[in-house]
Amino acid sequence: MQSQKSFAAHDTGTLYLVPTPIGNLEDMTMRSVHILQQVTLIAAEDTRNTQKLLNHFDIQTKQISFHEHNTQERIPQLLAYLQKGDDLAQLSDAGMPSISDPGQELVAAAIKADIPVVPLPGASAGVTALIASGLVPQPFYFYGFLNRKKSQQVEELTALNQHQETMIFYEAPHRLVKTLQAMADVFGADRQVVLARELTKKFEEFLRGSLAEVLTYFKEQAPRGEFVVLVAGNAHPVVAADPYAALNNHDYVAALVETGQPAKAAIKQVAKQRGVPKQQVYQDYHGF
Known part of the structure; x- marks a missing residue:
């Protein structure tokens, strides 16, 4: 320490x-x-x-x-x-x-x-944009710059797609449209986004709408200035299926114990996940 x-x-x-x-x-x-x-x-x-x-x-x-x-x-x-x-x-x-x-x-x-x-405390573009974005300000997930290669960028966005918190990215003007298109492909064109440019300067601007809407906007107007891109979190994340859903309490605890988890901790986990009393899971596991 x-x-x-x-x-x-x-x-x-x-x-x-x-x-x-x-x-x-x-x-x-x-x-x-x-x-x-x-x-x-x-x-x-x-x-x-x-x-x-x-x-x-x-x-x-x-x-x-x-x-x-x-x-x-x-x-x-x-x-x-x-x-x-x-x-x-x-x-x-x-x-x-x-x-x-x-x-x-x-x-x-x-x-x-x-x-x-x-x-020393001071200015941060991501947080400055966040508090005026209109999106949920906390929790938020700061990511910064995505990878420049499209395949790796899509891989990064796919991993981020289940995040429920507002996500903050930085992007240069010459890469902005391609990045927004990748986001639309992965997150869906209806996902809400806020773009902030020229923060604290004379031409400060916020663009708020769906990914589809901002992509349409930039077909008519070339991006200028450095951008903070704020993306609303996923309101309906996909919940991973419970691999033990078909098992009874005894077999569920036994499966967790086989992975190296102590029986006491496994019983507590099963009870919490299934919303049943720990004593019931304990009796099922030990055969009482």
């Missing part, structure tokens, strides 16, 4: 995970600005993009690139800074680090090295 007291004295530096605005720069928190001013180094997904943010808030802190293509090279370098006592901030281009963006590997490495990891 490891215990982290984020703001106690440490022999190492601290890794701060700093969210950035998903569009409107005014969504940057005062605390995030202060952290970026105070740390020794900023590990940024795209230093050119981050520089615009730093310029806006007059932040002079030095940057180093940290993205999916140089993760293994950069992590030892960043850990060396932290281990000698320097504080670092890690940023993705927009939103929360590690959520469909770089960061998870660095966090894991820092934790393994007993370096404190401090998250």
Whole structure:
């Protein structure tokens, strides 16, 4: 077990995970600005993009690139800074680090090295879109980007089809129509969907309707901007058939015991599943 007291004295530096605005720069928190001013180094997904943010808030802190293509090279370098006592901030281009963006590997490495990891709250495109979607907000299932290959995408969607909670995906404009078509094929054209684009920006837009309706819409208008795709959960999931339905209580318990389950636990499970008293299942199993 490891215990982290984020703001106690440490022999190492601290890794701060700093969210950035998903569009409107005014969504940057005062605390995030202060952290970026105070740390020794900023590990940024795209230093050119981050520089615009730093310029806006007059932040002079030095940057180093940290993205999916140089993760293994950069992590030892960043850990060396932290281990000698320097504080670092890690940023993705927009939103929360590690959520469909770089960061998870660095966090894991820092934790393994007993370096404190401090998250800052801030913007997240998926949750921002969810609360204005009109779909059931909780529980929800965040998935992020689907696989780009159609066959694997269909496989992923098929596995997700029985989810009853609202599902959240991210998609690029040039792949949006193909993804929506795959969703219609797997989920059904009547499944309700909400598309959110340009969140927090001047041209923020929400499209609400069935998968069939939004597909028709995009036949006449090309998608523009990055999209959050929210899909209503399956209101009528298929319940798997009970493989032991034809067995009596004795044989049902015996079958579970053969799989390695203790008799006491098996009796409890059968009673709960069939809605009968445990004492009855106990007597049936033991032949009383």
